[in-house]
Amino acid sequence: MATITLSRVSKDYGGGPVLRGIDLEIREGEFVALMGPSGCGKSTLLRLIAGLEEPSGGQIHIDGRLVNDVAPKDRDLAMVFQSYALYPHMTVRENMSFALKQRRLPPAEITQAVEAAAVKLGLTNLLERKPKALSGGQRQRVAMGRAIVRNPKAFLFDEPLSNLDARLREQMRYEIRKLHRELGATSVYVTHDQVEAMTMADRIVALNDGAIQQVGSPQDLYDTPANLFVAGFLGSPPMNFLDATLAADGALVVEGQTLARVPPPAGLAPGATVTLGLRPERLALADPAEGVAARVDVVETTGTGQVAHLAIGAQRLKLFTMDGRRLAPGEVVGMVVPPDAPLLFDPGTGTRIA
Amino acid sequence: MNKTFARVLPRVLHALALAAFVAFALFPLFWLLKVSLTPDDLMYGEGVRLWPSRVTLDHYGAVLRHSQFPLFFRNSLIVSAATGLLATAAASAAGYAFSRFRFRGKAWVVGVMLISQMFPLIIIVAPIFRLLAPLGLTNSLTGLVVVYTAFNTPFAAFLMQSFFEAIPKDLEEAAMMDGATRFQALRHVILPLTLPGLAATGGFVFTAAWSELLFSLMLNSSAAVSTFPAGLLGFVSKFSVDFGQMMAAGVLALLPVGAFFLLIQRYLVQGLTAGAVKG
Numbered sequence: 246m247a248t249i250t251l252s253r254v255s256k257d258y259g260g261g262p263v264l265r266g267i268d269l270e271i272r273e274g275e276f277v278a279l280m281g282p283s284g285c286g287k288s289t290l291l292r293l294i295a296g297l298e299e300p301s302g303g304q305i306h307i308d309g310r311l312v313n314d315v316a317p318k319d320r321d322l323a324m325v326f327q328s329y330a331l332y333p334h335m336t337v338r339e340n341m342s343f344a345l346k347q348r349r350l351p352p353a354e355i356t357q358a359v360e361a362a363a364v365k366l367g368l369t370n371l372l373e374r375k376p377k378a379l380s381g382g383q384r385q386r387v388a389m390g391r392a393i394v395r396n397p398k399a400f401l402f403d404e405p406l407s408n409l410d411a412r413l414r415e416q417m418r419y420e421i422r423k424l425h426r427e428l429g430a431t432s433v434y435v436t437h438d439q440v441e442a443m444t445m446a447d448r449i450v451a452l453n454d455g456a457i458q459q460v461g462s463p464q465d466l467y468d469t470p471a472n473l474f475v476a477g478f479l480g481s482p483p484m485n486f487l488d489a490t491l492a493a494d495g496a497l498v499v500e501g502q503t504l505a506r507v508p509p510p511a512g513l514a515p516g517a518t519v520t521l522g523l524r525p526e527r528l529a530l531a532d533p534a535e536g537v538a539a540r541v542d543v544v545e546t547t548g549t550g551q552v553a554h555l556a557i558g559a560q561r562l563k564l565f566t567m568d569g570r571r572l573a574p575g576e577v578v579g580m581v582v583p584p585d586a587p588l589l590f591d592p593g594t595g596t597r598i599a
Numbered sequence: 600m601n602k603t604f605a606r607v608l609p610r611v612l613h614a615l616a617l618a619a620f621v622a623f624a625l626f627p628l629f630w631l632l633k634v635s636l637t638p639d640d641l642m643y644g645e646g647v648r649l650w651p652s653r654v655t656l657d658h659y660g661a662v663l664r665h666s667q668f669p670l671f672f673r674n675s676l677i678v679s680a681a682t683g684l685l686a687t688a689a690a691s692a693a694g695y696a697f698s699r700f701r702f703r704g705k706a707w708v709v710g711v712m713l714i715s716q717m718f719p720l721i722i723i724v725a726p727i728f729r730l731l732a733p734l735g736l737t738n739s740l741t742g743l744v745v746v747y748t749a750f751n752t753p754f755a756a757f758l759m760q761s762f763f764e765a766i767p768k769d770l771e772e773a774a775m776m777d778g779a780t781r782f783q784a785l786r787h788v789i790l791p792l793t794l795p796g797l798a799a800t801g802g803f804v805f806t807a808a809w810s811e812l813l814f815s816l817m818l819n820s821s822a823a824v825s826t827f828p829a830g831l832l833g834f835v836s837k838f839s840v841d842f843g844q845m846m847a848a849g850v851l852a853l854l855p856v857g858a859f860f861l862l863i864q865r866y867l868v869q870g871l872t873a874g875a876v877k878g
């Protein structure tokens with residue numbers, strides 16, 4: 246178990262900054278998800294922690310020890326690669342023993358550790374197989390097994406589930422969580438999948454363009470996103486963003502209709518334009534006579550409910566509803582916005598105002 | 600009936616074309632064998648026929664007992680094996696560096712190595728001779744090993760580089776995370792996976808050294824350090840060519856190369872197609 250501390254860590258491969266001044270404290274036993282779109286620098290950050298890349302600036306501490314110049318092998322971290330990186334010429338048993346052999350543990354101890362891990366992951370019958378004789382899901386388990394036999398200070402995962410089909414992914418999400426609860430080891434988990442980040446992490450680190458956008462619990466990020474990026478990244482269907490004007494009395498006006506009334510935030514001139522963020526599931530349907538008039542464009546059925554694509558004047562938004570009412574394209578419906586639903590963002594900087 | 604015919608015909612043609620190619624490629628070898636077994640008195644007496652009416656092993660006996668061929672053969676074996684080992688070792692190290700490290704001047708090193716492969720070697724025979732003579736490396740097997748290693752390493756290094764490229768970086772990174780140094784990762788993980796590549800490269804270099812004539816002829820004049828391709832020329836005298844013995848020597852010279860390829864062919868088939876299929 247370990248704490249990992251990054252201070253002002255930056256990385257440049259030579260073609261411009263990939264990470265800019267990352268400050269992050271990962272606590273002992275915590276499960277942290279590094280989440281962001283492709284190319285934002287998640288893997289780079291993980292590899293810096295692993296020691297597979299050297300930072301261009303800043304410091305990395307593991308358990309209080311500066312590790313900038315410490316080789317990966319001496320950091321005692323285990324990494325699960327997206328490609329699994331199983332040693333193809335070794336059996337599952339040899340794959341899982343490799344790290345322990347490097348440490349020159351007695352063979353009896355190695356056998357015992359490998360078999361215990363194999364039981365935990367349901368690999369007992371596969372121990373003598375080579376990786377090429379395994380299914381994708383089994384390979385994934387071996388990669389996990391190789392990490393847990395070592396009992397390392399921390400686990401690093403780089404999108405470990407992205408090569409699995411949806412059902413298997415869901416199951417492994419659960420199993421990784423369960424393992425984490427049993428082992429209690431600090432884990433850093435890279436993913437571009439907001440569902441994985443939301444469901445698995447104690448804390449999410451939202452990254453974009455090499456910089457941290459927000460750090461917090463999944464619920465924090467969901468309810469009070471720091472900016473448009475975080476707001477738009479979490480949630481499915483994603484948050485609606487509308488151009489609105491904020492009247493002096495706190496009325497949010499979109500295309501001439503007042504959607505909701507909020508306590509006017511300080512520092513905004515009356516009549517200012519804002520970006521209004523509304524989560525589709527916070528919106529409710531009403532009679533056309535009540536609420537805001539919106540025209541139904543397209544209706545998608547999800548099974549649990551319907552996603553209605555609505556148009557208010559020239560602006561579009563989505564509404565998710567579970568009431569069984571059948572919506573028809575072209576129909577005009579009323580829409581009600583609860584007073585605590587609106588999030589206001591500065592349209593210039595993207596940061597949240599209220 | 601017609602349909603079966605239409606389906607079989609392409610396959611028959613395919614097989615015929617292959618057979619023709621194999622016959623074309625192997626015919627010289629067959630002729631080598633045939634002449635080596637033909638008794639001297641039938642060599643010209645029977646005209647051109649596929650197989651002599653009588654065969655003999657006399658030429659082989661003569662070559663092995665009364666010529667210097669066993670010496671040439673031994674020299675060739677020493678030079679080729681040493682070159683094979685040295686060039687493959689150097690090429691592996693260079694190929695690994697090319698595929699894994701970024702370093703200053705990499706493009707230059709690659710460029711120079713490419714250039715060294717571009718011109719006919721005959722141009723530099725004289726300078727090489729001038730270079731080696733004061734060092735006592737002419738008329739020496741060591742000299743040949745040095746020259747062969749130098750000229751085979753660039754291509755072998757590119758070959759090895761492509762084998763290393765086919766091995767995902769993740770594997771050695773995983774090994775390093777698992778507590779291995781880069782060198783241990785290389786030894787325990789990368790090396791076992793490049794065995795086919797090493798075999799292919801070793802075979803290539805061995806064969807190149809085995810059949811090299813130019814430098815062997817130019818740098819070494821003493822029979823004691825002749826390799827067999829230079830030695831074979833000894834069967835051509837001013838007045839006659841002893842074809843029977845020459846061919847017998849040729850057949851014998853094929854043996855180690857043949858044996859070597861038989862030994863590594865399992866790796867070779869894998870090696871030459873490595874990277875073609877992900878797996």
Ligand SMILES: Nc1ncnc2c1ncn2[C@@H]1O[C@H](COP(=O)(O)OP(=O)(O)OP(=O)(O)O)[C@@H](O)[C@H]1O
Pocket residue numbers: 258260263281282283284285286287288289290437
């Ligand atoms: N070895 C490298 N040399 C040069 N640039 C690199 C290297 N590795 C990554 N980059 C660049 O750094 C940026 C971040 O890459 P990184 O792999 O960290 O992204 P990521 O967030 O993991 O993306 P993905 O979700 O696609 O894996 C990218 O623009 C990438 O092109």
Ligand SMILES: [Mg+2]
Pocket residue numbers: 287288289403
């Ligand atoms: Mg990545």
